[in-house]
Amino acid sequence: MTVRRAAAALLAIAATTGIAWLSTAPTDFLGDAGAAVRLSWRVDGVPVEACRTRTEEELAALPVHMRSPLECERTLAPFALDVDLGGRPVVRDTVFPRGVRGDRPLYVFRDFPVAPGRTAVSVRFEALAADGAEGVPTRYRWNGEVQLNSGDVALVTMGEDGQLELRTPES
Amino acid sequence: MRVLARLDAAFNALYGWRWNPLYHSGALVVTCFAVLLATGLYLLLFYRTGAPYASVAAIDAQWWGGRWIRGLHRYVSDLALLAAVVHGFRMFAQRRSWGPRALAWVSGVVLLGIFFVCGWTGYVMVWDAHGQLLAAEGARLLDALPVFSEPLGRAFTGEEPLPGAFFFMNLFAHIALPIGIALFLWVHVSRLARVQLLPPRRLLWGTVGLFAVVAVLWPPPLGPEADLLRLPATVPTDWAYGFWLTASRGVAAGWVWAAGGAMALAALLVPVLTKPRAASAPPPSWVNPRYCTGCEQCYEDCPYEAISMVPRDDGREGTVGLVDPAKCVSCGVCAGSCAPMGVGPPGRTGRDQLAQVKEFLAGASLGPGDMVVVGCWYGATGSTEVAGARVFPIGCVGNLHTSVIEYLVRAGIGGVLVAACPPRDCQSREGVKWFHERMHNGREAELQERVDRGRIRVAYAAAGEARVLRDALAGFRAHVRLLEAAPGEHDFNVGAECEVEETAT
Numbered sequence: 001m002t003v004r005r006a007a008a009a010l011l012a013i014a015a016t017t018g019i020a021w022l023s024t025a026p027t028d029f030l031g032d033a034g035a036a037v038r039l040s041w042r043v044d045g046v047p048v049e050a051c052r053t054r055t056e057e058e059l060a061a062l063p064v065h066m067r068s069p070l071e072c073e074r075t076l077a078p079f080a081l082d083v084d085l086g087g088r089p090v091v092r093d094t095v096f097p098r099g100v101r102g103d104r105p106l107y108v109f110r111d112f113p114v115a116p117g118r119t120a121v122s123v124r125f126e127a128l129a130a131d132g133a134e135g136v137p138t139r140y141r142w143n144g145e146v147q148l149n150s151g152d153v154a155l156v157t158m159g160e161d162g163q164l165e166l167r168t169p170e171s
Numbered sequence: 172m173r174v175l176a177r178l179d180a181a182f183n184a185l186y187g188w189r190w191n192p193l194y195h196s197g198a199l200v201v202t203c204f205a206v207l208l209a210t211g212l213y214l215l216l217f218y219r220t221g222a223p224y225a226s227v228a229a230i231d232a233q234w235w236g237g238r239w240i241r242g243l244h245r246y247v248s249d250l251a252l253l254a255a256v257v258h259g260f261r262m263f264a265q266r267r268s269w270g271p272r273a274l275a276w277v278s279g280v281v282l283l284g285i286f287f288v289c290g291w292t293g294y295v296m297v298w299d300a301h302g303q304l305l306a307a308e309g310a311r312l313l314d315a316l317p318v319f320s321e322p323l324g325r326a327f328t329g330e331e332p333l334p335g336a337f338f339f340m341n342l343f344a345h346i347a348l349p350i351g352i353a354l355f356l357w358v359h360v361s362r363l364a365r366v367q368l369l370p371p372r373r374l375l376w377g378t379v380g381l382f383a384v385v386a387v388l389w390p391p392p393l394g395p396e397a398d399l400l401r402l403p404a405t406v407p408t409d410w411a412y413g414f415w416l417t418a419s420r421g422v423a424a425g426w427v428w429a430a431g432g433a434m435a436l437a438a439l440l441v442p443v444l445t446k447p448r449a450a451s452a453p454p455p456s457w458v459n460p461r462y463c464t465g466c467e468q469c470y471e472d473c474p475y476e477a478i479s480m481v482p483r484d485d486g487r488e489g490t491v492g493l494v495d496p497a498k499c500v501s502c503g504v505c506a507g508s509c510a511p512m513g514v515g516p517p518g519r520t521g522r523d524q525l526a527q528v529k530e531f532l533a534g535a536s537l538g539p540g541d542m543v544v545v546g547c548w549y550g551a552t553g554s555t556e557v558a559g560a561r562v563f564p565i566g567c568v569g570n571l572h573t574s575v576i577e578y579l580v581r582a583g584i585g586g587v588l589v590a591a592c593p594p595r596d597c598q599s600r601e602g603v604k605w606f607h608e609r610m611h612n613g614r615e616a617e618l619q620e621r622v623d624r625g626r627i628r629v630a631y632a633a634a635g636e637a638r639v640l641r642d643a644l645a646g647f648r649a650h651v652r653l654l655e656a657a658p659g660e661h662d663f664n665v666g667a668e669c670e671v672e673e674t675a676t
């Protein structure tokens with residue numbers, strides 16, 4: 001009887017502390033990642049107009065006051081994203097504007113795991129449009145070296161001046 | 172099923188069936204919910220959306236209060252999830268997942284989902300490294316859905332400080348979700364009569380007390396503050412709510428959704444997948460208006476509120492019972508409650524049982540030295556024989572009409588052992604409870620005074636407790652040996668004596 005009671009009490013205590021332990025179990029999320037270079041920014045984008053000439057029939061189908069010979073659609077240009085880390089290319093990608101019609105801003109946010117220590121970083125973000133609209137920046141670049149401790153994130157982001165810049169935990 | 176039976180048996184041996192926490196897993200979730208509300212209300216007094224981490228740190232600094240209340244809130248939320256999974260698995264293993272129970276099943280799955288998301292928001296509130304992980308992963312998963320025009324994930328890259336509105340929305344969700352829990356709990360038990368929302372007091376306070384003691388002695392550590400420009404390293408993680416984190420982080424959001432969606436879909440489809448084919452599904456109960464006297468006993472006893480009393484349409488006065496087949500789970504409890512034997516699933520009414528017991532006795536030459544075990548399909552009895560005693564099987568002892576026992580005793584059987592499941596384990600919810608009342612407390616249809624109680628015994632033995640049943644039988648057999656041989660009656664008519672009129676008008 002007393003053995004049974006002791007076993008019952010022990011099991012209850014073990015279960016409760018077990019639940020409490022599982023509720024706070026130290027878990028490693030860093031793994032082999034070590035540190036990371038993170039890109040995160042938003043650009044409003046480079047407007048482009050895609051125009052084509054309307055056919056005779058199409059023109060005839062339109063009300064008189066809307067019969068302009070060109071049909072144009074304003075969208076935003078996609079951008080090429082190139083990232084090199086430690087001199088090696090890690091990304092060659094195209095980033096598209098958001099929105100169903102591709103007329104919403106472009107967002108970049110991704111992490112690249114790197115080993116702690118010094119790493120050379122080169123980031124290029126360039127509009128894939130032959131001619132940029134007047135006064136809208138079409139290329140962004142950041143080149144340099146980052147010095148990271150274990151767990152640090154080096155953030156390449158858009159600065160106040162509209163240029164890419166680096167932020168680290170210390171800065 | 173086997174696993175469950177073994178575990179049940181082990182817990183019964185340790186805690187006794189009255190306080191077996193596995194039997195009360197659903198009620199334990201409700202207990203947890205109540206504790207979460209109480210402790211949550213306290214924590215809310217001190218939480219600030221403007222300074223989430225600092226305010227939790229201040230709570231943690233209250234060594235006399237906030238620290239262990241926060242611990243209790245956290246540990247009990249883990250217990251809630253665990254108990255809900257056990258409870259759901261019980262229902263699944265006991266095949267209580269289809270037909271009229273589908274509503275309880277589906278709302279149960281939704282409840283589990285709400286608990287899960289609510290815990291998620293709770294951990295984000297703390298805004299330590301664990302909260303940061305959960306928030307960032309949540310944002311990543313939400314961004315995979317075409318819902319938000321601006322990606323949420325970018326809020327957690329450290330580019331800009333998190334807007335205060337984020338913590339406000341999160342807090343709002345953490346408070347609104349429990350309202351959803353209350354609502355769905357109401358739906359969950361809406362088809363059940365006399366719901367047992369809380370476990371017996373000893374189990375309730377024992378559980379709450381034990382968790383409170385652990386929270387005092389071993390409060391959860393507060394992880395390092397979230398820092399968006401640091402990768403989370405070794406983080407105290409809740410494995411009940413965050414078990415998937417280590418696995419999901421390296422996987423594309425679409426796959427995580429696919430895996431989660433597949434699990435949710437499978438859980439929601441269980442009522443369809445476990446539904447037996449029409450031919451083998453137990454048919455719903457039916458009231459034979461010829462025999463029904465309108466006593467309302469079945470209407471009282473039905474654990475699923477499937478019976479209503481309606482005016483008669485056969486020219487006789489009063490009301491008659493009517494079973495709603497859409498609500499009836501065919502538990503058969505009504506069969507045992509009807510003195511005139513006018514109700515029950517086809518083939519399982521009191522009348523059917525009497526016919527079956529007559530046949531049973533005719534087919535077996537049983538005498539004063541012999542024992543009969545009247546055993547529930549779901550309990551420990553199993554086969555046709557237990558340690559030398561013949562078994563008369565019955566759907567649930569709640570189905571058993573007491574006149575069957577009377578019949579056996581008066582036929583001169585040495586002893587009748589009724590093998591019931593522990594009351595809280597009853598497949599029919601209240602079958603064992605009503606059986607007990609009918610045997611001992613004069614509830615209709617009660618065991619008649621004239622029956623020799625010395626030859627009847629009830630044993631509680633769950634599916635995994637064949638040994639408990641054998642021991643009970645051995646003890647009872649020894650007791651019966653001391654009794655004088657009973658003079659078997661051969662020309663009695665239990666039917667007539669038990670108010671069964673063969674052709675009532």
Ligand code: HEM
Nearest residue numbers: 197198200201255259262267275276279280282283366367
């Ligand atoms: C998460 C919170 C949950 C709570 C608080 C809860 C609570 C309860 C309670 C108190 C009962 C009534 C017990 C009785 O009086 O017999 C019940 C019944 C039931 N629960 Fe849950 N439950 C939860 C989750 C689940 C889950 C996840 C499932 C299955 C997936 C489930 C399936 C059922 C079923 C099928 C019944 C009906 C039993 C019957 O008809 O015999 N529940 N629940």
Ligand code: SF4
Nearest residue numbers: 463464466467469509
């Ligand atoms: S218990 Fe029998 S007699 Fe009473 S209402 Fe139900 S069916 Fe009618």
Ligand code: SF4
Nearest residue numbers: 473499500502503505
């Ligand atoms: S079998 Fe009888 S007691 Fe059980 S749910 Fe159906 S009507 Fe109710």
